[in-house]
Amino acid sequence: MPEYNIVVLGSGGVGKSCLTAQFVQNVWIESYDPTIEDSYRKTIDVDGRQVVLEILDTAGTEQFTAMRELYMKTGQGFLLVFSITSLSSLAELSDLRDQIIRIKDDPRVPIVLVGNKSDLEDERAVSRTRAFQVSQNWGNAPYYETSARRRANVDEVFRDLCRQILRKDMELNATRYSGSGGPGYGLRASGGRTVGGANGMGRRQKDWYHDGYGNSSQGLRRRAHRKRDQRCTIL
Numbered sequence: 078m079p080e081y082n083i084v085v086l087g088s089g090g091v092g093k094s095c096l097t098a099q100f101v102q103n104v105w106i107e108s109y110d111p112t113i114e115d116s117y118r119k120t121i122d123v124d125g126r127q128v129v130l131e132i133l134d135t136a137g138t139e140q141f142t143a144m145r146e147l148y149m150k151t152g153q154g155f156l157l158v159f160s161i162t163s164l165s166s167l168a169e170l171s172d173l174r175d176q177i178i179r180i181k182d183d184p185r186v187p188i189v190l191v192g193n194k195s196d197l198e199d200e201r202a203v204s205r206t207r208a209f210q211v212s213q214n215w216g217n218a219p220y221y222e223t224s225a226r227r228r229a230n231v232d233e234v235f236r237d238l239c240r241q242i243l244r245k246d247m248e249l250n251a252t253r254y255s256g257s258g259g260p261g262y263g264l265r266a267s268g269g270r271t272v273g274g275a276n277g278m279g280r281r282q283k284d285w286y287h288d289g290y291g292n293s294s295q296g297l298r299r300r301a302h303r304k305r306d307q308r309c310t311i312l
């Protein structure tokens with residue numbers, strides 16, 4: 078079964094974790110607990126093909142973005158999420174997209190632009206037209222509006238991204254088998270431990286990257302959790 082690495086990116090509080098939780102576990106989370114980094118695994122059916130998705134839910138908060146370059150390298154598809162209630166959260170995505178393209182060295186890297194919190198129409202600060210224009214400027218990336226709260230369009234964004242990755246994978250294989258070469262990904266997911274969940278679903282502690290200096294995604298999580306625990310100690 079093919080296994081693909083998906084990274085969920087965007088500013089703090091736009092709803093990345095809620096979207097991921099709805100997709101993977103069908104749950105709605107009302108409270109806000111800023112993410113350090115979490116990874117999940119889910120098997121889905123895309124047009125009759127079984128695909129395993131390794132999903133990395135990243136930190137919007139700057140303080141935890143040290144490993145960004147490394148997970149961008151490992152990622153094969155990217156959900157770029159903003160909140161329709163915040164114009165700056167859309168503006169901040171352009172830098173992230175530039176960084177992805179630079180690191181992947183590929184202007185056609187699979188991306189979906191996601192305007193979340195569509196249930197908060199009264200608080201809308203980003204028009205559909207504006208967001209759509211941005212997606213057009215990004216080489217016609219698909220644009221969806223989602224609501225993690227109502228579970229609207231949640232499966233669709235992951236499925237669309239997965240289709241893009243599959244298409245790319247097939248193109249790559251076709252090039253490879255036609256004898257003209259082409260780079261292999263060589264970035265298969267490795268190892269990992271599922272925490273809870275069943276049937277290929279659930280939260281997972283996978284090592285997404287090592288930077289060659291002894292830093293790894295699991296190490297980062299451990300250190301950050303320690304830091305957070307320390308911060309929460311009341312003396």
Ligand SMILES: Nc1nc2c(ncn2[C@@H]2O[C@H](COP(=O)(O)OP(=O)(O)OP(=O)(O)O)[C@@H](O)[C@H]2O)c(=O)[nH]1
Binds near residue numbers: 090092094095110195
């Ligand atoms: N109304 C509404 N609220 C949402 C939606 N998605 C998320 N929220 C709320 O927004 C807050 C932040 O959601 P998170 O999913 O934790 O945001 P995040 O992008 O993961 O934030 P970081 O981990 O800090 O980067 C929470 O209180 C959620 O309940 C949505 O679709 N509609």
Ligand SMILES: [Mg+2]
Binds near residue numbers: 094112
């Ligand atoms: Mg989060």
